[in-house]
Amino acid sequence: MKRPKTCIFCGLRGNLSKEHFWPEWLAPHLEPPESNAHVTEFHSAEGKQPHRLERRSERQGSVTTKKIRAVCASCNNGWMSSLESNAKPVLLALMNRNQSTISLEESHALARWVTLKSIVGEHSTEATALTPPDDRRAFYEQRAIPAFFRIFVGYHSLRTQTAYYRQSTTVSTSMRGPEPPLPPAIQRNIEATTFLVGPLCFYVTAARVTGLRSEVLDPIRPMQRIWPEPEAPMTQLSSAVLAQADIYLVSRSLDRLVADPRVKYGGPLPRQESAT
Secondary structure, eight states, rough: OOOOOOOTTTTTTTTTEEEEOOOGGGGGGHHHHHSSSEEEEEEESSSOOOOEEEEEEEEEEEEOGOOOEEEEEHHHHHHHHHHHHHHHHHHHHHHHTOOOOOOOHHHHHHHHHHHHHOOOHHGGGGGGSOOOHHHHHHHHOOOOOOOEEEEEEEOOOOOOOEEEEEEEEEEESSTOOSSSOOOTTTSSEEEEEEEEEEEEEEEEEEEEOTTTTTTGSOSSSSSSSSSOOOOBBOOGGGGEEOOHHHHHHHHHHHHHHHHHHHHHSSSOEEEEEEEE
């Protein structure tokens, strides 16, 4: 008999609901997709070997219909809904370019929303999820963003308004294996996630690796950091716009890490998921 899954936040077993990655309320604020279908690809690689396509699927419906069954109905309709409601005004203001300055309070609300999407998104491919249970529980109980998260936002110039790309892997700076040791049931210790919401590009990194500064995955193109919390309100968000080549460099940050001779691997690169 198949064991029922548990909510990734509260631990409730069974009765999981499907969470929209892009909220339904966003639909009127996004340009209509060019196609009524979306493609999902999974790539894998061994160590520093080139990536290879492992699986490709095409489904009806735009990528905005992407749903992930990882949370219970109580969490989905309760605190998660409230968190999203708090972020909605600043998110829409930025999307519509009605706001050029983000206060620290607004930055924090937006960062919590992006954290939620990042953690839920990990579980579209559960074997590659990175955030440990204790950190997910702290986010559920206290809305505490994991200390190893770094979150950035910027505008982009792509015609595409919804896309998702995530890389995750296991790295070590010594031959003894990952430090700190991987928690039970967690097989990854570093990841980078990029996703588009209308004209906005969000970039999230998570690194739980001794010997590597978390800034190693920071974007090499201009983006504003919203977590860790900036020291002052942001006022220059629209000063630079990411072109397609810029987003490619941002989203493939783990490829740069792979090339670093200081990095050793505790195992093969896991699958990478992209949806457009």
